[in-house]
Amino acid sequence: MKALTTISNAAAYVGQRLVTRQHRKFIARHATELFRLPKGEDRFKVALYFADEMVNAYQIRQWYEPMSQLAQQVPIVVITNRPDTALALRQECPLPVHFAPTIQDLEKLVDTQDLRLVFYVNQNIRNFQMMRFNSPNHVFINHGESEKAYMWSNQLKAYDYVFSAGQAARDRLGLHLKNFNPLERTRLIGRPQIDVNYSVPYSFNSSLPTVLYAPTWEGDRPSMSYGSALTHGETLINALIEDGGFNIIFRPHPRSGMHSSQYRNAIDRIKRLLTEGDSISAGRLIFDDSAFWGWQWSQSDICITDISAVAYDFLATGKPMFVSTPVSLEATVETSPALQKIASLNTKQTENILELVRDALSNENTQLQEVVNYYFGDISAGASMSRFINESLALVSEGCETGKKLPKHSA
Template sequence: MPRIEQFRRALKVLSDHASNLLLERRVRQQLASAAPATAQGYDAVIYFADDVASAYQVRQWFGPMSRLARTHPVAVLCHRPSTAAALLKDAPLPVYLATGITQVEDFVRTRGTRVVFYVNNNQANFTVLRLTSPIHIHLSHGESDKISMASNQLKAYDHCFIAGEASRRRIEAAVRHLRPGSLVEIGRPQLDDFVEGTDGDVLKGRTGTTRRATVLYAPTWEGDRPAMAYGSLVSHGPALVEAILASSEYRLVFRPHPRSGTRLAAHGQAVDRIAAMIRAAAKAQPDAGHYVDDRPDFAESFTEADVCICDISAMAMDWLPRGKPLLVTLPADAGAAVDRNGIAGVVPLLDAGDSGNIVQVLHDLEAAPVSQEQLDLVHRIFGDTAPYASTRRFISAFERALAEAGL
């Protein structure tokens, strides 16, 4: 390699390192300003090592963790300064930064932390798992039929809090030699976020601008490998959106996955194209009410929608308890792992070739009642979905884990 190129690379490494140090210093100052005035103990922390694009995985646990924090203080412990800064903007829980395992260990020791929660299987989790004093509990950041939901990595945790029977069957069928009792069914505590957010006008949001039926299109990202290629942005999205926008019957809310385009540029480009189509339609017909939902919380768009179109993802599962029409896209990539014994075997599927005919598909979907199979699937996936039933199971499972460990 020419010396000049070596020099440029070395200079870039030094520049990046200096930038990271400045960012970390600035973020630590922000966190210190927002921290409680006196040192506080935390019974539990959510340890999160991922980047800003994945911060939604923590955010969707803000509601359940806030309810747990009423009796057991909870904090968020981030590995990356940029993620800590992003979460600090809207976190209802205290946020801290620990860029190395020694800092994590000091935090756990000095704050009396008894439980460490994890919302994914980031490799950095397994450094923290060396700590023997706290209980380590894995939380899925969403229940779905994606192949990633059954991982051998789940063996590393003391407990895995899962949604229900469907999750248990999926994991036990795929993962050998699981420790008996490690899987704990808690339902979906996030469903109770809707209970707390539906007082009075039921989050009307922008629904007052139109009498059209609201269609929520919420595609997932492209996935990290062919078996995870569930995203419909490229295969279904443009034709589907164009047809809905051309209809006078429907109002479209588009909510792309935060990680769209992080691996395949075409998916990010599809988001930009669809967003531009929606902006143009909203400008031409302001009363139609079309918009792109980029809010951290999806509760409002969920509450507004009459019909949901999404991919094989947690969005599909979370929609099921609403008892409203659901249309799931059939992955166009032949390598995508589709479980025909799961949601794809129960709800109507949309082939990519039918995307341009989506208005007629929606007519047919709305004309038929939601199937009993779809309604029954809710109990198989989440168990009891009565208000706060999942929250009670979550908190009880947490307290039981403490009692079993003698903590």
């Protein structure tokens, strides 16, 4: 059995290498714009570095619109080192995409462009291929606000600055990171994604309230076991469908089921329930696996989610919500103002989800605004986007003509 597994893994590796070579050949022949490096005043001054596969593209997609607005002020490029990602982003990304598969390609880009600022949306170890260059300001912008342990990773010390949503994030970093001064190393920008006008791809019954259920994935280690689809999801979705008085948007995390077949099966069962129920329900029942995240906030009246960035995205709307209580005792759960003041939902409470949802829709939670201010600051229309653009331009102005990079023999 072990020998068969080894052979299978080897075959998969060879197959992947073949596909990679094919992608590179296609780029060399038909997608040469992925190597384009502008000259003069058009040279790139800002970059967004994404050294990852498309399964994690949700992390970069939410930054398309803020970066597009920043691009109206300064030339921006998205850099990737994977040929499959480069080709996929070429089709969907509104910004120029540059394919830099080797260190030499990155050095050429840095030598010829005027990079002042490089953004990173995740903590992929390959980020360090770009961070070896001294001149640009390297800034971690993350892909959402949350109370996950990921938010205070020691890796954040490697960046020149961290763009954080609000005072809560700054306090969190000060509490958990040693030898890190959050006042000097963070810039508070709110959540610029809430200032984007999203088009809604589905029609809904406007006479019924819309419930967004957006569980996170199962996690890849015990401390990150926040996902509720297996423990809460089927019970609450069943109850909402049987009641018939709601539109439902079910949006599981894109990585759901990658580490647990049980979790993946729960997602599939919920999908079947929605598909079968949609044809006979007065409400619209949606299994949402669309590429873009954002329109769901404006469409929904209430959200049920987990300890994840979704909770904090929805928090900024001021609408009612529930955050599930993880069943796993190994999940890292920090005491926080948000988790104290946002209604929680354990598995026992899930049995009464109809009563809880209707009560939340009819009664205002007066403590939410205080929490919103702490986590995001001013969320009035356009305020977050303005802070993001202003802080970015300040770092661009702070930078100098790039030309001071590490010697080519350094690693």
